[in-house]
Amino acid sequence: MTHKLSGDNLTLIRGERCLFQELSFALESGSLLILEGRNGCGKTSLIRAIAGMLSLEEGTVYWDDVPVERVRQTFHGSLVWLAHRTGLKGDLTLVENLGFERLLRAHSSQDPEEVYERLGISRLKKLVLRSLSAGQQRRVALARMLLSNVPLWFMDEPFTNLDREGRVLVMELVEEHCSRGGMCVMAAHQDVEINVPTTRVKIQ
Amino acid sequence: MNQTISNEGQRDIPGMFAGLAATTKRDLLLAWKRPGDVLNPLFFFAMVCTLFPLAVGPSAEQLEFSGPGVLWVAALLATLLSLNALFISDFEDGSLDQFLVSPQPLPMLVLGKTLAHWLTSGLPLVFVSPILAITYRMPLSVVGVMMLTLALGTISLSLLGSIGAALTVGLHRGTALLSLLILPLAMPIMILGANAVSLAATNDIYSTGIWALGAYAIASLSLAPYATAAALRISNE
Numbered sequence: 321m322t323h324k325l326s327g328d329n330l331t332l333i334r335g336e337r338c339l340f341q342e343l344s345f346a347l348e349s350g351s352l353l354i355l356e357g358r359n360g361c362g363k364t365s366l367i368r369a370i371a372g373m374l375s376l377e378e379g380t381v382y383w384d385d386v387p388v389e390r391v392r393q394t395f396h397g398s399l400v401w402l403a404h405r406t407g408l409k410g411d412l413t414l415v416e417n418l419g420f421e422r423l424l425r426a427h428s429s430q431d432p433e434e435v436y437e438r439l440g441i442s443r444l445k446k447l448v449l450r451s452l453s454a455g456q457q458r459r460v461a462l463a464r465m466l467l468s469n470v471p472l473w474f475m476d477e478p479f480t481n482l483d484r485e486g487r488v489l490v491m492e493l494v495e496e497h498c499s500r501g502g503m504c505v506m507a508a509h510q511d512v513e514i515n516v517p518t519t520r521v522k523i524q
Numbered sequence: 525m526n527q528t529i530s531n532e533g534q535r536d537i538p539g540m541f542a543g544l545a546a547t548t549k550r551d552l553l554l555a556w557k558r559p560g561d562v563l564n565p566l567f568f569f570a571m572v573c574t575l576f577p578l579a580v581g582p583s584a585e586q587l588e589f590s591g592p593g594v595l596w597v598a599a600l601l602a603t604l605l606s607l608n609a610l611f612i613s614d615f616e617d618g619s620l621d622q623f624l625v626s627p628q629p630l631p632m633l634v635l636g637k638t639l640a641h642w643l644t645s646g647l648p649l650v651f652v653s654p655i656l657a658i659t660y661r662m663p664l665s666v667v668g669v670m671m672l673t674l675a676l677g678t679i680s681l682s683l684l685g686s687i688g689a690a691l692t693v694g695l696h697r698g699t700a701l702l703s704l705l706i707l708p709l710a711m712p713i714m715i716l717g718a719n720a721v722s723l724a725a726t727n728d729i730y731s732t733g734i735w736a737l738g739a740y741a742i743a744s745l746s747l748a749p750y751a752t753a754a755a756l757r758i759s760n761e
């Protein structure tokens with residue numbers, strides 16, 4: 321089954337400033353949407369608006385051609401969110417953090433150990449997250465993303481804090497996800513080259 | 525890493541009570557790992573109650589007269605003190621974003637958090653209060669009534685307070701504003717609670733106050749989670 325995420329005529333005004341207007345996009349299973357632009361141009365606002373966390377002045381986001389407000393639970397049940405603020409608790413260990421996540425969202429049948437191994441965090445399992453570096457915490461957030469069984473990935477600046485291998489790994493993961501029929505929305509200010517059908521939206 | 529992506533949508537999502545249980549469990553675990561956050565309001569409560577007689581004089585008559593009022597004011601202030609932190613850390617570390625994009629109904633997740641808050645702030649107050657009540661020369665039969673009013677009252681305070689905490693979460697130093705928002709709603713609870721205890725102490729009929737507190741708790745239980753969820757959506761924009 322394929323899915324479709326589209327936005328029609330999106331406009332967002334913050335205070336006196338119009339961040340973007342009459343912006344439209346469409347994204348199908350197996351492809352990637354990259355939101356590009358300078359710092360402070362509204363990438364994060366746009367990706368938050370698409371995910372349904374910000375209300376738009378005008379325009380509608382559609383999931384499978386239905387406005388997302390009408391299918392909020394299905395839509396949110398189909399996505400996972402990765403952003404600069406990871407949403408992981410510093411006082412809990414990796415396993416405790418991810419265990420909480422399992423109760424909120426559909427999770428994959430994949431063996432967690434494999435995922436930890438691939439992300440290079442398997443020896444950090446017993447440590448509280450506060451004691452990990454920012455990059456390692458990022459990798460834990462990536463593990464949460466991989467362990468959830470959803471078609472739509474939202475990534476706001478996924479390369480922050482990661483080393484070179486980490487950045488390559490993220491690109492590989494996105495590529496694999498899309499080739500399995502998943503889709504990905506990414507806000508990035510770096511040049512991203514991933515070998516999947518890509519739509520780019522540039523915010524002025 | 526071969527897996528097929530399930531497109532069944534809702535089928536795999538854990539039920540809404542799983543969401544409630546998950547947030548409760550997580551917050552209890554966090555409270556366990558950071559006991560200071562639980563103990564602070566409790567110390568505050570105990571301190572106010574023990575300092576008061578030192579200031580106004582320890583005569584038996586005065587203590588018996590002021591006991592219910594002092595205990596209730598201290599309980600109200602201790603709860604307000606702990607409410608401020610209800611959503612702050614979730615807001616700062618991005619957990620709130622995760623709640624907002626989760627398929628679980630937000631009011632349920634919020635209710636789970638509020639339940640954990642009550643279990644770690646209201647309930648300890650209920651259990652500490654008898655020790656303090658006895659120092660105010662409160663007879664044992666009245667202590668039971670006081671515990672009941674505190675239990676019912678702190679449920680409402682946690683629930684109503686969660687609305688205020690959600691509204692002020694995006695503001696820096698929103699504590700004063702939170703208290704201002706919540707006090708008008710919290711005042712009746714304190715008046716009813718303290719009054720019921722005083723009536724019990726003078727052998728009058730006190731059950732009216734208990735019923736009213738129960739009604740207040742049920743009303744807040746059914747309305748507050750929705751108001752808090754709506755407030756969080758606005759605050760997190």
